Amino acid sequence: MGVWLEQEEMAHVLAVKSNEPLWANTDQGPTQVAAAQLVAQVNPEEWVRLSAGEGAKGPRIYDWVRVSIRPFAEPDKGYWLLARRSVAKPEELAYYVCFGPGEGLDQYEVRRWVAWYRHITLVLLAHAFLVVTRAQSGERKGGA
Numbered sequence: 001m002g003v004w005l006e007q008e009e010m011a012h013v014l015a016v017k018s019n020e021p022l023w024a025n026t027d028q029g030p031t032q033v034a035a036a037q038l039v040a041q042v043n044p045e046e047w048v049r050l051s052a053g054e055g056a057k058g059p060r061i062y063d064w065v066r067v068s069i070r071p072f073a074e075p076d077k078g079y080w081l082l083a084r085r086s087v088a089k090p091e092e093l094a095y096y097v098c099f100g101p102g103e104g105l106d107q108y109e110v111r112r113w114v115a116w117y118r119h120i121t122l123v124l125l126a127h128a129f130l131v132v133t134r135a136q137s138g139e140r141k142g143g144a
Contacts, residue, residue, distance in 0.1 A: 005099065006099050011098075011099060011100035011101065012098070012099055012100075013082065013096050013097070013098045014096060014097050014098075015094065015095070015096055016035055016081075016095050016096065016097050017035070017095070018034065018035055018036035018093070018095055019034045019035070019036065020034065020035045020095065020097070021033065021034060022034075022035055022038065022069045022070075022081055022097065023069060023070050023071060023072075024038055024067070024068075024069045024070075024071065024081075025068075025071045030071040030072065035081055035083075035095040035097075036093070036095070038067050038069070038081055039065060039067065039081070039083040039093065039095070042065050042067060042083075046065050047063040047064065047065045047085065048063065048064050048065070049061060049062070049063050049064075049087070050062065050064050052084075061087055062084045062085060062086060062087060063084070063085040063086075063087060063090075064082065064083065064084055064085075065082075065083050065085075066080045066081070066082050066083075066098075067080060067081040067083070068080055069081050069097070075102065076101065076102045077099070077100075077101070077102055078098070078099065078100050078101060078102045079097075079098070079099055080097075080098040081095060081096070081097060081098075082095070082096040082097075082098050083095055083096075084096070
């Protein structure tokens, strides 16, 4: 999935396993390294505590770190490993591979008119499909 998204130049964030091999620069040169191993090599002061938004039980606060991957990437493209660490249970980590413009993934697509228009069109189409499907299933029940 990630390769297709990159070919289409669509920015994305995909969850990966801790043992996912990722290309990164090491002291021995570019090689594949497990996601967990890359994060284990990060200096403790590089972790940043940020909110992941409000949850059912209040704010969801985590520690986050970003590691550059793909040493032979195109200059205007960005490839990162993003790690999320639980504050309450620091041994619990989640890993994400990110792709996007070289400067980062900070541009929210729906801020632009075209993206918002496409989103709303797809939402209305999905809603219409569900309404028709429900109406047809109701007809079958009543007519049986």
